Amino acid sequence: MLQKTKIQFTIILLAIIPVLTFGQAGKPTKSSNPKMPSLKMCHVPSDSMASAKLTLADAQFWADSLPLTVICNDGRPYTLSQFIFTTILMNPLQTKEYGLANNGIPILAKKAINQMKVGDTIFLKEVSGKDADGVDVKLPNIVFVIKE
Numbered sequence: 001m002l003q004k005t006k007i008q009f010t011i012i013l014l015a016i017i018p019v020l021t022f023g024q025a026g027k028p029t030k031s032s033n034p035k036m037p038s039l040k041m042c043h044v045p046s047d048s049m050a051s052a053k054l055t056l057a058d059a060q061f062w063a064d065s066l067p068l069t070v071i072c073n074d075g076r077p078y079t080l081s082q083f084i085f086t087t088i089l090m091n092p093l094q095t096k097e098y099g100l101a102n103n104g105i106p107i108l109a110k111k112a113i114n115q116m117k118v119g120d121t122i123f124l125k126e127v128s129g130k131d132a133d134g135v136d137v138k139l140p141n142i143v144f145v146i147k148e
Helices: 002-022 056-064 107-114
Strands: 053-055 069-072 077-090 093-102 121-130 136-139 142-147
Parallel strands (some): 053 142
Antiparallel strands (some): 077 093, 121 142
16 A cells, blocks of 8 residues: 555656746746836837838848847837747638747748738737846737738
């Protein structure tokens, strides 16, 4: 009976340790500045109206410009460090996730941008970045639609 209990305890322990060890690895660090306003919307710098709509040429230029930057509702620029890149195509309706991007857009995602048409959407989620002082900041999801 004691041997069976030890085996069960060992199995449970082996199942829990990886979750506790690696479960927080992908989460971005929150800003340590309590005076920073809540970030609710970010847009690509070429989108001067903050309308979340870009021409295909602007989207391609932004994707090729490193480091990737966005402007948020506080008016400050942020450099993107990590995010999940997804495209939503309208015709035919299709969603494709290109995985985790670090400091740039994956090559297959860049090729997908080149094939986008009016009404297609680029969606960045689980976004983290750095402010001008180099502090890690969790950013809101970033969405923009291709126009013209």
